[in-house]
Amino acid sequence: MARRNEEVEAVLQEYADLIAITRGDAFKARAYEKAARAVGGYAQDVSRLTPEELRGIPGVGKSIAEKVAEYLRTGSVEVVEERRAMIPAGVRELITIPTLGPKKAMTLYEDLHISSVEELANAIESERLRGLKGFGPKTEENILHGIALLQQAGDRIDVHTAMTVAEEVVAGLSSIRGCESCTFAGSLRRMRETIGDIDVLVAARDSAKFMTALTELPATAEVIAHGEKKTSIRTTKGLQVDLRVLPPDSWGAGLQYFTGSKAHNIRTRTMAVRAGLKLSEYGLFEVPEKPKKGAKAPKEEGRLVASRTEDEVYDRLGLPWIPPALREDRGEIEAALGDGLPDVITEHDIRGDLHTHTSLTDGLAPLAEMAEAAAARGYAYYAVTDHAPDLYMEQMTDAKALAQREEVRRLDGTFHRMRLLHGTELNIGPDGEVDWPADFLAGFDLCVASVHSHFGLSRSAMTKRFIRACENPYVNVIGHPTTRMIGRRPGVDADWDEVFAACARTGTALEVNAQPDRLDLRDEDILRAKQLGAKFVIDTDAHSVPHLAFLRYGVGTAQRGWLTKDDVVNTWPLTKLRRFLRAKRP
Template sequence: MVRPNEEVEALLQEYADLVAITGGDAYKARAYEKAARAIGGHPTDVSRLDAKGLQEIPNVGKSIAEKVEEYLRTGRVSAVEETRAAIPAGVRELISIPTLGPKKALVLYEELHVSSVAELLDAIHEERLRDLKGFGEKTQANILHGIELLQKAGGRILLGAAMDVAEQVVAELSAVSGCERCGYAGSLRRMRETIGDIDVLVAATDSAPSMEAFCALPHTAEVIARGEKKTSIRTTKGLQVDLRVLPPDSWGAGLLYFTGSKAHNIRLREMAIRHGYKLSEYGLFHAKSGRKAVSATEEEIYAKLGLPWIPPTLREDRGEIAAALKGELPEVMQEKDIRGDLHTHTDLTDGVSCLEDMVAAAAERGYAYFAVTDHAPNLYMQRMTDEKILAQREKVRALDGKHRRMRLLHGTELNIGPEGDLDWPDEFLAGFDLCVASVHSHFNQTREELTRRLVRACENPHVAIIGHPTTRQIGKRPGIDADFDEVFAACARTGTALEINAHPERLDLGDEDILRAKRHGVKFAVNTDAHSVVHLPYMRYGVGTAQRGWLTKDDVINTWPLQKLRRFLQPGG
């Protein structure tokens, strides 16, 4: 259910971390990191490639290809197993804490004999870290926040990984004889950024064929519970999937009930009672007679309660029912409204797909425009130069018009320096069609410094979009501590858009920040930050997050026609 490429990417990244922990060759660790990223972003399923095919992937040499083949053949890599064995299990547990790197984990183990999250918490509370070099008050606060993130995540997985599993299960069950309808529900349908378990619904008169097929899915590791109406399995990756089979005429009620949220459903049940009904997963019933009123579709249930249909992404009890009653529910944007992607990378910097392939893949998505925004020179390891970016501009201009109906924009992703400074002077920036500016370093500055840094970037007339504004990586790195209300106000004042980065590991801005920023009058850009052609479909997750933030087409600049977008992108536009 997870692409083999992603499994191999995770393994190689782990090996890179293990090499770094053991004090191995830094060049070797970096080589495995590069290979991991290249394989994760490679469009072809690596399990179908031979040694020669693997070595044609950028940054994958003979030694790495052999390890990939070994993993695909046996499910393990001896070199990785040996390196794991050389590192205490406690250190590996500590590395799972966001914000705590491998070197600091090893220091804690060797100096304080800390080998678990619980022991680390005790050591912090007992102030035993105070005398360790590099473990000052701020570092300890960051570690505590990382532990909080780890505990909050629990067994939850990222939206993108859950979606891959759910769509494969739905596809398999939809083909089962007697299945009239099939779909996923729960927090996945509401496009929450992390998912605990997956709810799949089937409409069928006879539940047995669906239950049988469900238990026999190729990635089923364990049948947790099996019944006539509900069966739960655990996949080989440890994810729980629950299947419920509903009578076909109860589909709408079941879909509504199992989509949630719990708080939204409580509001609906309260409304049902006031209207003389009783609402359950089987339908909307007259309270006195018990006779079914409606149940087949969500739309007709909402209508009976005097409401328009409310999109699943809004069902969080954040005022959506009151807005619906007043006729003020927003017509949230849809993926089909997106006219182009304004933040993407190629293999000129840290992407793994070439310019031509990225442009062709964007054209296949039917975009009206597409921006290439490779990194500027101040970002570590990118080695960008004026000459390289200008040569790329010539290539972009030459490709513009090759794919009929799609225009190309040449941009860059600038690095916002510690003082809010940018990589190139204004006169050089004036040559780009658009500039995205992002924070990539110095995350631990003070709140005032980080706020001033972002505001200064907004105030540069050439900066059109602030990329992944909080810098968070879900479950791995917390967002920076800036006064974002001040940043949002600056964006509204200067006409700078805020990015909703669609990568499932970021989804930055998140929905709550979007709601706050929208109140300031900010405009947004939903972008993939794609580093490969396989990342371009991540747009759906950014759109889902934008919907959760109640955004309409008018709020999102890359739903606009090109002429209107160009006016916005112009300095002072």
């Protein structure tokens, strides 16, 4: 992608790791880590910011701003290079092994000169770790196991796969007697686009049977930890599930804590400390008076202030309840304090899907079946948008499109409240042209236009290509704008500020494509496009009936981009939507 934020994030994170490994100041390492996350999640491209604006990023002060500027100017940072020279790259690689952190990595390097994962594995094999302080037989075993996991590539998993597992686990645990509440939390509840592991919470007085039940699930391949308050397993697919059982009185505080994000929690806990309180997963507590120097610290807990619901906890911190998708410390605390929290869109607000396929091209189900399933979801309108002739493998023709239109018109009105719209998904050619001429396009109720090939154009050519498509009076929506495939293909390079501005100017909506391997636009681009005045549409791009349910991931992504009902055209009543679709036309 065009933004350089990820590059900068990686450099800052590397510096933080190197500081930790070389036993530098832990707070300094944490400061760099925090800044790395803030830069990675910042809505604007850091390479376009002035030095003053860089310092406006939370967690970025004078020193880090200078290093970011140095990196953007020269491609490297001197102090990072110095640390790199002290520590072989392979030592940093060691800390990617689960259970192996910076301290152990440095010990291995200093005492045994181990500087790669492979050398570490060999050293364990040849028993060279024996006698090394802090490394017992169990540690050796854990490291070998961690290396094996690493080699299985088991990185982050897509949100839909994670959701499927989470809902199974929640259903299983909810049916156990004594379960007062059960849900998933963590990055899944925040609807991040990929999920590292699944956090499940149970409210119950007695934890043991829930812990045991988790370890005995059919999908459980391995028990990582089995305690009274927390149990962790790994599923047969390599996904880690953490279960916490909380006293029912702690439910709200626990849910708040385990939903995160880490950065959001640091903010809420800091607010608690400022208010003379302490926030943990068990509740918001008063802090007992500090004992005088030398006196024995009293052991008792402070009085409980709030814990039963998230609402209560936020309320006692002086905040309204904050939707999970916003909890990334991207300004939601400030917005909440200033009464500026967006009333984020919900799945319930969506009145129709405007990008779907049928078996006429590459979908699996025929038009009538897709429409029937859409009507069952309670939609007020539904658009069929099969591919156009330029994707030649889909075999679309003018005649097929016109025949489909007749069928759409014939079926329209047979699904009680739901209206059917006839649309198409056009292909945006390398020059920005689309499949059909204006007079043919005029016959559609709406046109989505997307890039499907020629991903490697130069940034300027790609930008022109999108702008040209926006300027087409019949193009209503730019479909899956960046064309990225999560974990498989990066997005195309364009000057997105220019493209988003063109969308705003021409009245072309940007799609938030809800396919779990796309989620395109993604949250950060949405934030930026909204700032530039663009409108959006949340679509499933469904190729089958089950895909219609992917809408929730699109809505989650839109929430993470702070979108409200007003920003999203497919929450609008049909008359208003039709006005929007026609507004560009001559």
